[in-house]
Amino acid sequence: MPSNEMLAPHPLSSSIPDKGASMDSVEAMIHKQMAGDVPPSRDLGRFTTTKYDDTATRLFNVGNVRNQACIEEYPSIASFQSECVSILAGLWNAPSTGFMGTATTGSSEAVLLGGLTMKRQWQIKQPDVLNSRPNVIIGANAHICVNKFAGYFNVEARIVPVSESTGFAVDTEALKNMLDANTVGVFLTLGSTYTGHYDPIQRVANILDDYENRTGHDIPIHVDAASGGFVAPFTPSNETFIWDFRLPRVQSINASGHKYGMAPLAVGWMVWRDKSKIPQELLLESSYLRGSHTNFSLSFSRSGAPIVGQYYSFHRLGLAGYRERVQTMMSRANLLGTRLEDTGFFSCLADSRRLVSHKANEINTRCQEGRCVEAPELPIVVFGFSEHVLATYPKLRLSDVSNAMHDLKFSIPRSYTLAGWGAQGEDIDIMRVVLRDEMTIETLEEVLTGLTHAVEHLIR
Numbered sequence: 001m002p003s004n005e006m007l008a009p010h011p012l013s014s015s016i017p018d019k020g021a022s023m024d025s026v027e028a029m030i031h032k033q034m035a036g037d038v039p040p041s042r043d044l045g046r047f048t049t050t051k052y053d054d055t056a057t058r059l060f061n062v063g064n065v066r067n068q069a070c071i072e073e074y075p076s077i078a079s080f081q082s083e084c085v086s087i088l089a090g091l092w093n094a095p096s097t098g099f100m101g102t103a104t105t106g107s108s109e110a111v112l113l114g115g116l117t118m119k120r121q122w123q124i125k126q127p128d129v130l131n132s133r134p135n136v137i138i139g140a141n142a143h144i145c146v147n148k149f150a151g152y153f154n155v156e157a158r159i160v161p162v163s164e165s166t167g168f169a170v171d172t173e174a175l176k177n178m179l180d181a182n183t184v185g186v187f188l189t190l191g192s193t194y195t196g197h198y199d200p201i202q203r204v205a206n207i208l209d210d211y212e213n214r215t216g217h218d219i220p221i222h223v224d225a226a227s228g229g230f231v232a233p234f235t236p237s238n239e240t241f242i243w244d245f246r247l248p249r250v251q252s253i254n255a256s257g258h259k260y261g262m263a264p265l266a267v268g269w270m271v272w273r274d275k276s277k278i279p280q281e282l283l284l285e286s287s288y289l290r291g292s293h294t295n296f297s298l299s300f301s302r303s304g305a306p307i308v309g310q311y312y313s314f315h316r317l318g319l320a321g322y323r324e325r326v327q328t329m330m331s332r333a334n335l336l337g338t339r340l341e342d343t344g345f346f347s348c349l350a351d352s353r354r355l356v357s358h359k360a361n362e363i364n365t366r367c368q369e370g371r372c373v374e375a376p377e378l379p380i381v382v383f384g385f386s387e388h389v390l391a392t393y394p395k396l397r398l399s400d401v402s403n404a405m406h407d408l409k410f411s412i413p414r415s416y417t418l419a420g421w422g423a424q425g426e427d428i429d430i431m432r433v434v435l436r437d438e439m440t441i442e443t444l445e446e447v448l449t450g451l452t453h454a455v456e457h458l459i460r
């Protein structure tokens with residue numbers, strides 16, 4: 001973790017100035033310091049939404065002065081929150097009654113709540129808690145926040161390998177051998193932060209059903225659908241790739257509203273299938289004028305703005321709007337992947353990009369016909385150098401390409417070495433572009449040109 005000094009673009013002052021300055025001069029100073037940042041719309045490594053329409057911005061300001069925690073004073077925020085939870089429970093096929101949910105600061109907080117629920121459930125069932133250490137099953141493709149849960153809540157993390165031969169998703173054979181009576185739950189990802197692939201949630205549910213039949217141990221699944229929770233439901237493959245509450249084994253699901261939910265930072269969502277299965281001690285009931293309110297969260301005061309923003313997006317876009325946006329992003333991801341491979345410099349990792357490689361005309365025709373080109377995975381493009389480039393220019397590094405893009409004020413982090421994920425257990429170096437709603441065809445062309453020029457320049 002860099003220190004504050006490393007992050008600071010200018011010398012840090014160590015005290016509040018004796019006297020305040022004018023609004024204009026302070027504003028100018030702040031803008032000046034931010035001028036060195038990557039413009040958020042050109043941050044291609046991040047999933048978080050960076051563009052809102054004027055109405056959303058106005059509503060954000062109205063919500064921002066309303067504290068989510070004060071439900072008596074701001075019942076509107078509490079009711080927006082409840083409606084958003086109900087919408088998501090429906091979208092993720094929860095039973096029509098009995099579910100519970102909450103807004104969080106993001107998927108990380110939601111994952112902690114999901115893990116905490118599973119740990120407490122296990123503690124209640126476990127006769128010899130003091131002498132047994134709980135464990136949780138986590139894919140090597142899980143986001144760091146899942147490992148954080150294990151570390152912070154003193155649960156052993158059993159890491160399931162992920163590799164090219166398992167489709168960049170958890171190895172279900174290895175997972176089978178990790179289960180025991182102290183397994184509190186299994187975290188699965190829809191889809192991976194690194195490669196966009198979805199874990200085989202239905203297959204794992206079947207394994208856990210079989211395990212329960214043999215041993216009597218009932219192990220729940222939490223699905224970390226930080227990005228996929230707002231992608232999968234809007235794609236045709238949702239009919240065949242079953243991942244949500246349609247599987248009785250799935251106890252809880254989280255997603256980040258501020259990613260593909262098209263809400264402003266910072267909001268995540270957590271939904272449990274059955275409130276009655278949540279240990280009572282985790283639920284704080286408070287009564288207020290209009291009734292009672294159940295609270296299960298890790299924080300208290302928070303801005304109401306992102307909840308207002310989520311509520312606005314649901315109503316403004318509707319199902320049709322979300323579907324259209326997701327399918328456009330999928331098509332653009334395929335187009336970018338195809339065009340990258342066409343340069344001869346790059347090779348894509350994600351299946352859909354590879355399947356459609358060199359079929360740009362076909363993609364264009366399908367897009368025009370409104371037929372989505374999609375596999376069950378996120379709209380991201382994961383790529384590295386092609387075999388030809390690797391063989392001819394062994395000293396070339398993706399980090400050099402990333403630096404060249406940074407000079408163009410684009411952030412495409414060469415942040416990932418997938419350690420041991422290759423078919424032969426080798427490391428795979430990747431770059432990743434996240435397609436977001438605000439990424440236009442023009443930006444895509446600029447990215448493609450920048451990447452191509454960067455390699456041409458580096459191999460000269």
Ligand SMILES: Cc1ncc(COP(=O)(O)O)c(C=O)c1O
Nearest residue numbers: 106107108143193224226256268
């Ligand atoms: C799979 C997954 N889980 C959790 C997170 C953390 O989400 P948040 O930033 O909303 O806390 C991310 C962020 O990218 C993610 O991709």
